Amino acid sequence: MAVIPLSDGDVRIAGVSAQGLFYGLFFGLGGGMVFLLIFVALIYCRFVRSGRIRLGAGGPGDLDDEQRLLEEEQAAMEQLDLAQQEAYYRAKGAAIPISFTESPD
Numbered sequence: 001m002a003v004i005p006l007s008d009g010d011v012r013i014a015g016v017s018a019q020g021l022f023y024g025l026f027f028g029l030g031g032g033m034v035f036l037l038i039f040v041a042l043i044y045c046r047f048v049r050s051g052r053i054r055l056g057a058g059g060p061g062d063l064d065d066e067q068r069l070l071e072e073e074q075a076a077m078e079q080l081d082l083a084q085q086e087a088y089y090r091a092k093g094a095a096i097p098i099s100f101t102e103s104p105d
Helices: 018-048 062-077 082-092
Strands: none
Touching: none
């Protein structure tokens, strides 16, 4: 702690000891770390662990969009003939599904 006498004589300023400096830094930074730890824990509990089960990495409704796209693809496949369907699946890189609607006769 600095001592500044107010006499008219010699003015002297005593510096802070190394031990006092260490205690000040240790408790100051330690208190900041405790505050930061509590703050991060509150943010984690509030925003990250909301109690919901998350399926996949997407947001809400992504699975609904995929289902809608599959339904649209199925509706479009009904309008194509067998050769066009095979060409579509080959271009898509997917396995060609077996259709039981046509008989081999």
